[in-house]
Amino acid sequence: xxxxxxxxxxxxxxxxxxxxxxxxxxxxDSAIGDADHGSNLKRGFTAVAAVLEKEPPATxxxxxxxxxxxxxxTVGGASGPLYGTLLRRTGKxxxxxxxxxxxxxxxxxxxxxxxxxxxxxxxxxxKTMLDALEPAVAALGDSTxxxxxxxxxxxxxxxxxxxxxxxxxxxxxLGERSIGHQDPGATSSALLLAALADTAEGAA
Amino acid sequence: MGDGKxxxxxxVSHSREVATAVAEMAKALAGGGATAxxxxxxxxxxxxxxxxxxxxxxxxxxxxxxxxxxxxxxxGSAVLTVKALLAEGDELPTGTRLVDAPFVEGAVAAVVTxxxxxxxxxxxxxxxxxxxxxxx
Numbered sequence: 001x002x003x004x005x006x007x008x009x010x011x012x013x014x015x016x017x018x019x020x021x022x023x024x025x026x027x028x029d030s031a032i033g034d035a036d037h038g039s040n041l042k043r044g045f046t047a048v049a050a051v052l053e054k055e056p057p058a059t060x061x062x063x064x065x066x067x068x069x070x071x072x073x074t075v076g077g078a079s080g081p082l083y084g085t086l087l088r089r090t091g092k093x094x095x096x097x098x099x100x101x102x103x104x105x106x107x108x109x110x111x112x113x114x115x116x117x118x119x120x121x122x123x124x125x126x127k128t129m130l131d132a133l134e135p136a137v138a139a140l141g142d143s144t145x146x147x148x149x150x151x152x153x154x155x156x157x158x159x160x161x162x163x164x165x166x167x168x169x170x171x172x173x174l175g176e177r178s179i180g181h182q183d184p185g186a187t188s189s190a191l192l193l194a195a196l197a198d199t200a201e202g203a204a
Numbered sequence: 205m206g207d208g209k210x211x212x213x214x215x216v217s218h219s220r221e222v223a224t225a226v227a228e229m230a231k232a233l234a235g236g237g238a239t240a241x242x243x244x245x246x247x248x249x250x251x252x253x254x255x256x257x258x259x260x261x262x263x264x265x266x267x268x269x270x271x272x273x274x275x276x277x278x279x280g281s282a283v284l285t286v287k288a289l290l291a292e293g294d295e296l297p298t299g300t301r302l303v304d305a306p307f308v309e310g311a312v313a314a315v316v317t318x319x320x321x322x323x324x325x326x327x328x329x330x331x332x333x334x335x336x337x338x339x340x
Binding site for chain 1: 257258284285
């Protein structure tokens with residue numbers, strides 16, 4: 001079972017990994033975006049980690065909803081409302097339970113990913129974060145061991161965005177010139193899933 | 205509107221200067237009398253390029269007179285942030301609506317219509333109509 005403490009550790013691990021990878025994310029974003037993905041997410045997840053430490057919510061759902069809200073208000077770029085929606089909808093789907101099963105988290109994340117797709121009007125293959133998130137949530141099952149499979153699927157999904165042509169966001173203006181670059185959003189989504197698997201393995 | 209309340213307009217751009225200038229232009233073009241409340245929400249709070257949910261909610265509260273608030277946006281994160289705030293349910297005043305319209309032309313149409321006493325549906329329709337105005 002996963003409690004609020006597990007979810008706080010997960011998001012703290014995301015903050016650490018986004019901080020570590022911020023330059024790489026910004027470098028990827030400078031190729032096809034506006035070169036702020038790393039700094040925006042770093043600001044957002046640093047704020048998330050701080051608020052979760054200061055006012056730790058009691059349930060997994062509340063942890064994710066507070067984190068999502070914080071992202072929307074601090075990021076300043078499109079990744080704020082997108083990741084904010086992912087976490088908030090996932091948190092809402094988890095409800096008020098003090099502990100959730102891995103299977104419940106998998107189901108809730110699927111709801112969150114669907115909400116992201118709806119908000120951005122994107123689908124798999126558009127060279128967005130969904131290219132990492134969709135295979136990841138498809139790989140999630142009802143055990144924490146499945147988190148490792150989701151991590152692999154997200155990383156593969158992010159690598160698989162390299163040959164794609166962007167059809168959403170600022171990168172879409174580049175047309176064919178967006179081909180050959182890994183999508184920064186899919187890359188940060190892979191970090192989110194990697195932090196989940198690491199946290200479940202106690203490595204974070 | 206018989207009750208004298210006018211629809212408020214919020215203009216969300218990635219740039220503080222763009223939002224402010226479009227607000228001023230729309231008010232000037234709507235002139236000839238009292239104009240509707242218009243508030244720009246441009247850039248980040250520190251003046252950088254981007255979208256700030258804080259500035260958007262503050263602007264919406266500022267222009268809300270109870271007749272609804274029409275929010276016009278430029279692109280990318282401005283669109284997504286307003287949609288996410290609306291989805292939240294309690295972040296923006298009741299009767300706040302994201303209006304699908306070209307930013308500059310839509311802003312002028314929205315402010316003129318709101319200033320003339322049009323309700324939120326009329327403001328939205330006028331702003332959206334700006335998409336149909338071809339330039340060639």
